[in-house]
Amino acid sequence: MIEPLSEAERADALDALADWDHDDGRDAITRSFKFVDFSEAFAFMTRVALLAEKADHHPEWSNVWNRVDILLTTHDAGGLSTRDVALAQAIDALVE
């Protein structure tokens, strides 16, 4: 079992993750990415896959050509945990 974020931790995390939206219904964070084409989008996905596998924490995500939509939440915590915050920060670092 992984601890979910407290209310205060969640508020701090959402403030820090300026490019991510909060999905209240699922207590998840979401971000949409657009690239030049499929090749660039899938290259990004491959880098995210490596991050996810290394962290043993995986996204729910979809791709349509140049667009990648990512949702992060922690099933074992029933909502956001520090794992989501860490993965979101690592993903952000890829596109900065």
Add this chain to the structure above:
Amino acid sequence: MIEPLSEAERADALDALADWDHDDGRDAITRSFKFVDFSEAFAFMTRVALLAEKADHHPEWSNVWNRVDILLTTHDAGGLSTRDVALAQAIDALVE
């Protein structure tokens, strides 16, 4: 502009693609794949990405850990075309 399948061609294609479902609303075909873990699922996605890029025809798809959901349709044809049938057959060949 790419030609959509005729009614007869669509019926033949759907018969041949036994593992794919037809999404009537979008005139698309969908198939769900399950793997042992994320690593196997993403390895499959990488092979599909190479097929798609080679064919210049890309899926709408999503992944959650060991599961990959693929939807194929041809936007330029307003529905299914021979491109979807060819890509579905190539994807099927990966998992046979």
